[in-house]
Amino acid sequence: GAGVSQSPSNKVTEKGKDVELRCDPISGHTALYWYRQSLGQGLEFLIYFQGNSAPDKSGLPSDRFSAERTGGSVSTLTIQRTQQEDSAVYLCASSLGGNGNTIYFGEGSWLTVV
Amino acid sequence: QKEVEQDPGPLSVPEGAIVSLNCTYSNSAFQYFMWYRQYSRKGPELLMYTYSSGNKEDGRFTAQVDKSSKYISLFIRDSQPSDSATYLCATPFSGGYNKLIFGAGTRLAVHP
Numbered sequence: 001g002a003g004v005s006q007s008p009s010n011k012v013t014e015k016g017k018d019v020e021l022r023c024d025p026i027s028g029h030t031a032l033y034w035y036r037q038s039l040g041q042g043l044e045f046l047i048y049f050q051g052n053s054a055p056d057k058s059g060l061p062s063d064r065f066s067a068e069r070t071g072g073s074v075s076t077l078t079i080q081r082t083q084q085e086d087s088a089v090y091l092c093a094s095s096l097g098g099n100g101n102t103i104y105f106g107e108g109s110w111l112t113v114v
Numbered sequence: 115q116k117e118v119e120q121d122p123g124p125l126s127v128p129e130g131a132i133v134s135l136n137c138t139y140s141n142s143a144f145q146y147f148m149w150y151r152q153y154s155r156k157g158p159e160l161l162m163y164t165y166s167s168g169n170k171e172d173g174r175f176t177a178q179v180d181k182s183s184k185y186i187s188l189f190i191r192d193s194q195p196s197d198s199a200t201y202l203c204a205t206p207f208s209g210g211y212n213k214l215i216f217g218a219g220t221r222l223a224v225h226p
Contacts (some may be wrong), residue, residue, distance in 0.1 A: 004157070033213075040122060042202060042216035043158070056213065091157055103214070105157030 002026060004106035006092050012112045013082055021077045021109045025094030032075050033095075033103065034067055038088040046090075049075065050098045082113045117141055120203055120217030129226050133190040137203035137217045140184065147179055149188045150202040152219065158202055162188070193224045 005024040013019050025032050034046040045059040049069045060066070064082075069075040079086055089108040095101040120137045127133055135149075146165050150158035162177045164170045164186075170177045176189040186203055200219040207213045 035216075040218065042118070042120070042218045043204075043214070045207075045213045045215070048213055059213070093157070102160050105159070107155065107157050110155075 004092055004094050004104055006090075006106040006109050008109055009107070010110045010112075012114060015084060015113055016081055018078065018080045019082055019111065021079075021090050021092075021111070023075045023077070023092030023094075023106060025073065025075070025092070026104055029094035029096055029104075030072065031095040031098050031101070031103075032069055033093040034075070034077050035091045035093065035105075036061075036088045037091060037108070043091060046077070079111075082111075084113045087111055087113045117144075118203060118205060118215050118217045120220055122218050122220060124221040124223060126223045126225065127193055129193060129195060129224055131193050131224070133193050133197070133222060133224075135188040135190075135201050135203075135220050135222070137186045138184055139186070139205060142181070142184065144184075144205045146206055147177070147186050148204045148214070149175075149177055150204060150216075152200045152202060154199075161201075193222075195224050195226055198223050 007022045030051045032049040035043040036046055037043045047067045048056040064080045067077045089110050091105050091108045093103045093105040095103045118139050148163040149161045151161045152158040164177045164179050167179050167181045174191045178187040200221045202219040203217040204214040
C-alpha cells in the first residue's frame with residue numbers, strides 16, 4: 001500500500017530483551033516521527049527526523065531508547081533492556097516536509113513486555 | 115497539569131445525536147489545533163485543524179477554538195455508528211509544527 005508501514009504489528013518480549021521496531025514511511029516524505037501511545041494515554045512524542053538534519057531526540061524517555069533512519073527512508077526504533085513500562089503502541093508517522101504538513105500515521109507496533 | 119487535557123470518556127450516544135468533544139490547554143502560546151480520529155487498532159488520522167479562534171466547519175464536523183478560555187471543541191452533527199472511534203485533540207509544541215502534544219483522547223460510541 002501507499003501508507004506508512006510498520007513491523008512487527010505485534011511483539012511480545014521478555015523483560016530485559018532488546019527489541020527493534022521498523023517503519024517504512026510514505027515514499028517521498030522527508031519527515032519521519034515516532035510516537036508512543038500507552039493504555040489510556042495520548043500520544044507521546046519520541047523523536048523526529050527531517051531530511052539530513054540532526055534528529056530531534058528530545059522526547060526519548062531514557063538512553064535505552066534510540067532510533068536511526070537509513071538513507072532518509074526506513075527508520076528503526078530500538079529499545080534496549082526492555083521494561084514492563086515500555087509496553088505500549090509505538091506509532092510511526094511521516095509527512096511531506098516539516099512545518100505545516102499533514103502527518104500520516106502507521107497502524108503501530110503493539111509491544112508487550114512480560 | 116498536563117499541557118493538553120481531555121476527558122477520556124467513554125461517551126455513548128444514540129445515532130443522530132449531536133456530539134461535543136472538548137479539550138483544554140494551558141499554554142496561551144499555542145495557536146494551531148488539530149483533531150485526530152483513531153479507530154480501534156489503527157493509527158490516528160487528521161480530521162480537522164484550526165489556526166485561530168472561531169469556528170471551522172467541514173461537513174458534519176465543526177471545530178471551535180476559544181483562546182480566551184483556552185478551550186477547543188469538536189462538534190459532530192447527525193452522529194453515525196461509523197463515527198465510533200477515539201478522538202484526540204493536538205497542538206504543536208511552541209516554536210514549531212513538527213512535534214505534537216496530544217490529549218489523552220475521548221472514546222466515542224454511537225449506537226444505532
